Amino acid sequence: MALLWVSVFVNIGLLGFFKYYNFFVDAFVDAFSLFGLSIQPNTLNIILPVGISFYTFQTMSYTIDVYRGKLKPTRDFISFAAFVSFFPQLVAGPIERATHLLPQFYKKRSFEYSKAVDGLRQILWGLFKKIVIADNCAEFVTIIFDGYGSYSGSTLLLGAVLFAFQIYGDFSGYSDIAIGTARLFGFDLRQNFAFPYFSRDIAEFWRRWHISLSTWFRDYVYIPLGGSRVSQWKVLRNVFVIFIVSGFWHGANWTFMVWGALNALYFVPLLVLKRNRVHTGVVAETRLLPNFREFVGIGSTFFLTVIAWVFFRAASMQEAFSYLQGVFSRSLFSMPEVRPRFLFVLLLLFIVVEWFGRREQYAIERLWLGYPRAVRWGIYYVIAMLIFLYGGKEQEFIYFQF
Structure with missing residues (x-):
């Protein structure tokens, strides 16, 4: 368990620093300005590594699946490195699961x-x-x-x-x-x-749009929060969490979070009426x-x-x-x-x-x-x-x- 949390925090920490450092600094300043306090923090001119959100989530899925027993930890470092840095989908996905892609590096391939x-x-x-x-x-x-x-x-x-x-x-x-x-x-x-x-409907749209990201949030965020097996209010909470987090994943701007929240609002009536799987x-x-x-x-x-x-x-x-x-x-x-x-x-x-x-x-x-x-x-x-x-x-x- 300790190693799992170390891996998750390191991955989230790197992603947070490169992608969200200046966003959180600006939000901190805005919060203090509400009380009439003026702060002049130092922001950083950070160069965002290309595709960091994609391969960060890909490596996290490996760690979590190993912990859950869905995948045996690999002792082949070359195969693991190739899985993380597989060039066709490295910079913009699809976000592949280790359970699906990693075993393919063990097999001998011939031209078909x-x-x-x-x-x-x-x-x-x-x-x-x-x-x-x-x-x-x-x-x-x-x-x-x-x-x-x-x-x-x-x-x-x-x-x-x-x-x-x-x-x-x-x-x-x-x-x-x-x-x-x-x-x-x-x-x-x-x-x-x-x-x-x-x-x-919107539920069907999200089963068909950016499937690798939608299923990633479903398996590693929505279901661990209780999914649809908890009370109605908690189900609604879980829906808003994954949509807003999905929006935040896209970038450090309030527009992305509102985009996610708006899609959650679209989704809620279908969920309440139990028509999200029609x-x-x-x-x-x-x-x-x-x-x-x-x-x-x-x-x-x-x-x-x-x-x-x-x-x-x-x-x-x-x-x-x-x-x-x-x-x-x-x-x-x-x-x-x-x-x-x-x-x-x-x-x-x-x-x-x-x-x-x-x-x-x-x-x-x-x-x-x-x-x-x-x-x-x-x-x-x-x-x-x-x-x-x-x-x-x-x-x-x-x-x-x-």
Whole structure:
């Protein structure tokens, strides 16, 4: 037990110092200023190690699983070091569990053509998501968010919607590239996104968005707090704890915590009404299109998610509230002042492909496998050409900062 707590405190301590030192100093100063006391503390110009949140949680899962008896401690330092620093997912996940990834380093691997082709296919789709969808959305998102005070409500809503697609294309695109690259080397990484914008409620959304982080907080925070096996009030407390901690994990800014708290508020009615496990399968699994009820569920869930994303994107709480105030103004029903027509076409194409591939691990995994080889290769070349022709200006991966 002592060694477990030493490991946890060291990991949390390093993460807290590099990521949250200045945040806590500023909060300390603000607290004293309420009593009329002025403090001039020294803050540090700390360079945040890339991906520290991801590999910190990954090593913590190893320690905790060893303590729980789910995994035998490894005596192979090289394999353990490779598990911690596995390059495809080192800087932005998925957050892998030692029980799943570490044993793969013990096995002898040989090249498998089918796995390599599958990996390349997933990398291709990940690149399309990132370079064509996310990077093109980012240009307009930056313009709208930076000048939010001078735009109509419809334009601001468009900016928030484009950011929803930007962050999804950016992060799920990186996950696809990481998972596909790992498969080239014979490693299997877990799915990190399962078409979350086709969710019919917020509970389903969080089962499909950033799955490796959501399940990490479930297994190592929510369940140890009692999960859903305690009183109703404690269950609600646990929900708010994991959502707010999840927000705080993303960065040292109140906007992230409000983003987490807002998602908790979305989640609570489903939990109270015991409807948080209603939608566990794929939407319209045996049908081409969703029915009216499913369509309304998808639309309302997406809208709530878009509103929450404003807090995630905004630089401050004041900016977030001002932005939302602008969204819900009389100009909400006017024509947007920014109309990226070519981007709408790309987004429509993207949504259609994702919809038809929603039953798979990634959209184009099996989408055209029944077609002749010439047709399949032609489609892959078209996707590659779209990447070259419509790739937006180079944008850093959003989750590199976390």
